[in-house]
Amino acid sequence: MRFYVHPLFILTALVAVFFAATGFFVSLIIAVILHEVAHIVMAKFLGVTISQLALTPFGGTVNLQTKILSSYHKCLIYLAGPLASLLLSMLFGVIVWLLPTIFAYLEYLVVANFLVGVINLLPIYPLDGGKVLSLYLSTKFVLIASNSFFSIILILNVIWFNWWWIFFAVVMLIQINWEFKQNTFYDKFSYAGRTKVGEFKQCAVLSSMSLWAVYRMIDKKRPTKFVVTDQQNIEFFESNLEQWLLKYKTNTELVRCLK
Ligand SMILES: [Zn+2]
Numbered sequence: 001m002r003f004y005v006h007p008l009f010i011l012t013a014l015v016a017v018f019f020a021a022t023g024f025f026v027s028l029i030i031a032v033i034l035h036e037v038a039h040i041v042m043a044k045f046l047g048v049t050i051s052q053l054a055l056t057p058f059g060g061t062v063n064l065q066t067k068i069l070s071s072y073h074k075c076l077i078y079l080a081g082p083l084a085s086l087l088l089s090m091l092f093g094v095i096v097w098l099l100p101t102i103f104a105y106l107e108y109l110v111v112a113n114f115l116v117g118v119i120n121l122l123p124i125y126p127l128d129g130g131k132v133l134s135l136y137l138s139t140k141f142v143l144i145a146s147n148s149f150f151s152i153i154l155i156l157n158v159i160w161f162n163w164w165w166i167f168f169a170v171v172m173l174i175q176i177n178w179e180f181k182q183n184t185f186y187d188k189f190s191y192a193g194r195t196k197v198g199e200f201k202q203c204a205v206l207s208s209m210s211l212w213a214v215y216r217m218i219d220k221k222r223p224t225k226f227v228v229t230d231q232q233n234i235e236f237f238e239s240n241l242e243q244w245l246l247k248y249k250t251n252t253e254l255v256r257c258l259k
Contacts, residue, residue: 004054004216008171015167027108031085031116038084042077056126056175071135078128085117124149126175146176204229207237211244218245218252225253 016025036053043050092110095102120128124146134142153169201219204227218224226241228234238254245252 008174009055012167012171019163023105024108024112027105027112028116030109031088031112034088034113035081035085035116035120039077039081042080046073046077048073048077074135075132078131082117082120082128085113085120089113089117122149124172124176126172143176147173150176201225202227206230207233211240214241215244223253228254 013025016022016028032055036055040050040053089110092106092113096106096110122129123133124130125134125142126146130142130146150169150172153165154173157166157169201217201222202225203214203217205214205217207228207230214226217226228237241254245254
């Protein structure tokens, strides 16, 4: 499993320090990590390998390695995180209630876990609730709904101005439009295959994808096979990708899939 810290997470950390909200931000990191652990535990319980875990400002994102997983099992993995966050918030709440002076930052943990739980349940991509929704509805619909939701939050700030809401909406809009296509594509088409020699990972890629996005799909432990599934700029993409892969000496193979 690859661990990846999203640039927006670092940006949020800087904003938190700037607004002198470091204590709360540390609690938020703890809450996000606990939330991710819940996803991982559920995935392991269902026998699923997680290919990538990314730490983002409002909860991490989990990429599942197998395509054969049923929507119901994916749903369980996505929901395990928010559920754990809400239970932890309640647990910390009870501790604060019983022993109010035990640890000064415990109240932050109550709020942080609650926020991570509730925010991630929103039916908006790339949050867990949105991922559950995109299992059952068309991705295009989820994309439009998510963009509309955060645009409305931005517009509402004209009336009720609040820096945190603006920041939250902008971060989410970037995440939706920057990563939505690549991640859903990755979730849907990347799967592990088996050859006579051994296991390999196969990923479908578009020639419009950034080389960095493709590079992130490479599995360091086994050969990775890329299937280019469109024909836009294919020559340019192929030659650049080959150079890139050669530079990093990765065990990969590039296959053209001409439909
Ligand atoms: Zn989550």
